[in-house]
Amino acid sequence: MKKLFQVILMLPWLGAAFAAEPATDTMVDVGSYKLHFHVIKGHGTPILFESGGGDDETVWHDLLPPLADLTQTTLIAYDRPGFGKSGLDTNRHSIKDNLDDLEKGLKALGYDGKLILVAHSLGGFYATLYAARHPDAVQGAVLVDANLVCFFTPEHVAANEQPNEALRMKFKDSRPGLSYLYGEITSTVALMRQTPFPTRIPLIDIVSDKTPFRNDADIQLWKSCHRQFADEANNRQGIVANDAGHYVYKANPALVINAIAKIYAATLPDRERLALLDRALGYNLDAANQARKQQAEYRHSEDDLNDWGYQLMARGEKQRAIDVFKLSVELHPASANVYDSLAESYEALGDKRQAIANYQHSLQLKPSNEHAKERLRVLQTAPN
Known part of the structure; x- marks a missing residue:
């Protein structure tokens, strides 16, 4: 199972300059259920974060x-409805319904005025719809490997209808929010085709160098779609996050933080903007030093080998991927994830016996590994 490298920045100089208020967690009644908000209060145009599909605000x-x-x-x-601590109305679960309720929640909290949007993955659709509804209120946006409708061609949608339906049924009882998400994809894409992101809103579009796809056609379509989107307006900047996977803000947090700071700075008067740029300089000096240290620690770590193995699988080099995952198992024998990854590579190669053995070993180390459980169920019930 692919595990994404997570970076935590330590910035002591920032804390000395400014003490942010503690984060507050609030449940807001939006009618038939409650939405959970995580807020750090400050001064200026608020920044709203939209997470990817299946994720909650903790990411x-x-x-x-x-x-x-x-x-x-x-x-x-x-947390969007059905995820994290938020409730869910089983009669209202479309992207339009979700946006209606988000607007209610923001209004109740007093944040229904000017906003900056930051969106990852599926959150790109939510940010697009919000910006289309409030083009004068949204002051800027940063999209992080976000869903853009130009990627979801009719052919792509048709090819994924059956897999999405299978996932909808799989999560129907265990994770209803995720089940509705898969069930609504076709209608969501149809709505997004009618809802362009307003070109008057300045934005930075960051696309991953290592896309979340494994076949060349999807990889090229994802990247070309993002280039096309960034080129549609002069106030858009496209950035490729080199050597970063889908969760760019984990692999390269400094890049995402700087992009957000740049968009936010444009909303400030000159004096405050210069102060922000001064803080950003200090931040970048510290971040560069931390990145150097973390790269040294990361080299040949479990995460590094895991990413390397999946890159080989994406290129069709299955046997080489197995060799890399075997090395990872030797170096990290107590990790359930490395056995899961090795099993996945054996499964891709067609070695059912080795795949089952390694999924079982992963489960011994981590009995809650749902991915291993699901793959074992499929492999053990499939005809020989």
Whole structure:
């Protein structure tokens, strides 16, 4: 199972310059259920974070403290319906319904005015719809390997209908929020085709160098779609996050933080903007030093080998991927994840016996590994 490298920045100089208020967690009644918001209060245009599909607001927690110290503005992350601590209305679960309820929640908290949007993956669709509804309120956006509708061609949608339906049924009882997400993909894409991101809103579009896809056609379509989107307006900047996977803000948090700071700085008067740029200089000096240290620690770590193995699999070099995952198993024998990855590579090669053995070993180390459980169920029930 692919495990993404997570970086935590330590920025002591920022804390000395500005003490951000402690984060607060609030449940907001939006009618038939409650939405959970995680807020760090500050001063200036608030920044709203949209997470990817299947994620909750906790994915932003490492990014928010340094960003709060740098921008000194209000940061808002939340759980979409059916995820994290938020409730769910089983009769209203489309992206439009979700946006209606987000607007209610923001209004109740007093953040229904000007905003900056930051969105990852599926969150790109939510940010697009919000910006289309509030083109004058949204002051800027940063998209992080975000969903853009140009990627979801009719052919792509048709090819994924059956897999999405299988996933909808798989999570129907265990994770209803995720089940509805897969069930709504076709209708969501149809709505997004009618909802362009307003070109008047300045934005930075960051696309991963290592896309979340394994076949060349999807990889090229993802990258070309993002280039096309960035080229549609002069106030858009496209950035390729070199050597970063789908969770760019974990692999390269400094890049994402700087992009957000740049968009936010444009909303400030000259004196405050210069102060922010001065803080950003100090941040970047510290971040560069931390990155050097972390790269040294990361080299040939479990995460590094895991990423390397999946890159080989994506290129069709299955036997070489197995060799890399075997090395990872030798170096990290107590990790359930490395056995899961090795099993996945054996499964891709067609070696059912070795795949089953390694999935079983992964489960022995981590009985809660749902990926291993699901793959074992499929492999053990499939005909020989």
